[in-house]
Amino acid sequence: MWEIIKAGGPVMWPIIALSIGATAILLERLWSLQERRVIPPELREKVWKLVETGQLTDRHISALEQNSALGQILAAGLANRNRPREYIKEAIEDTGRHVVHELERFLNMLGTIAAVSPLLGLLGTVTGIIVAFNAITHQGVGDPKMLSGGIGQALICTAAGLIVAIPSLMGYRYLRGRVDGLVVSMEKEALKLVRSLDGFRAIDPMLEGVPHRAPESASAA
Numbered sequence: 001m002w003e004i005i006k007a008g009g010p011v012m013w014p015i016i017a018l019s020i021g022a023t024a025i026l027l028e029r030l031w032s033l034q035e036r037r038v039i040p041p042e043l044r045e046k047v048w049k050l051v052e053t054g055q056l057t058d059r060h061i062s063a064l065e066q067n068s069a070l071g072q073i074l075a076a077g078l079a080n081r082n083r084p085r086e087y088i089k090e091a092i093e094d095t096g097r098h099v100v101h102e103l104e105r106f107l108n109m110l111g112t113i114a115a116v117s118p119l120l121g122l123l124g125t126v127t128g129i130i131v132a133f134n135a136i137t138h139q140g141v142g143d144p145k146m147l148s149g150g151i152g153q154a155l156i157c158t159a160a161g162l163i164v165a166i167p168s169l170m171g172y173r174y175l176r177g178r179v180d181g182l183v184v185s186m187e188k189e190a191l192k193l194v195r196s197l198d199g200f201r202a203i204d205p206m207l208e209g210v211p212h213r214a215p216e217s218a219s220a221a
Contacts (some may be wrong), residue, residue, distance in 0.1 A: 008153055009131075009156075009157065011120055011121075011123055011127060011157050012124065012156070015117060015121065015164055016160075018113045018116065018168075019163075021109070021118075022114075022171070024170040025110045026105065026168075026175075028092065029105075032103075033103065033175065033179065033182065035185075038186075039068065039185055039186065039189070040067065040068050042133045043064075043070060044074075047064065047074055047078070051196075056078065061075045061078050061079050062075075069103060069134075072095055072098075073095050073096055073186055073189070076092050076095035077092045078193075079091065081197055086188045089194060090195060093166075096190065100179070104179055107172060107175055110168055110171060113164070113165075114169035116166035117162075117165035118161045118165045119161070121159070121161020121162060122158070122161065122189070124154065124157020124158065124161065125154040125155075125157055125159070127154075127157075129150060129151075129154050130152025131150035132154070133150070134150075134195060
């Protein structure tokens with residue numbers, strides 16, 4: 001392996017650095033974008049139990065905000081539950097933009113690695129061909145070893161760039177699709193929250209006395 005890296009020339013080092021960066025991003029995002037971490041399955045039930053029993057406090061909302069990405073969005077709506085619907089939606093949308101930005105962290109960098117890696121491979125190809133032609137210029141074509149060194153460098157760099165670019169691009173597309181799916185799920189939960197708060201408000205406009213039985217919209221959520 002070390003001999004192959006040496007034969008690839010100096011361009012191999014940035015390609016190796018990009019491969020390490022891409023691997024780190026893929027592993028970190030695969031861990032962070034697990035659905036159970038972004039949208040905990042038990043979270044909604046806990047939140048509505050607090051709301052229905054009238055036990056929801058600022059301390060609960062603060063803990064909810066630290067729970068997960070979905071928790072941040074629900075906390076933004078619940079923190080404004082006594083305000084009109086427009087304020088609730090605006091608070092959820094503002095928080096949602098920050099949450100989506102956090103979910104997309106490092107994805108642009110991964111896409112950049114996928115685009116730059118084959119270009120670095122092409123650069124290595126060009127430099128390898130230059131080395132081969134310089135060998136021909138100074139040594140002639142009598143020594144095949146001088147010519148094969150430059151050609152080998154060109155081929156190794158091309159292969160290395162593609163080896164890094166292909167999985168990086170696949171990972172980028174996969175993670176982008178996962179983020180989009182999580183965002184849609186969180187939007188649905190946020191919409192259920194707004195509708196359910198409307199249902200509670202229809203019974204008690206100030207939400208001071210939460211009904212013993214939640215309206216159908218809240219139960220459906």
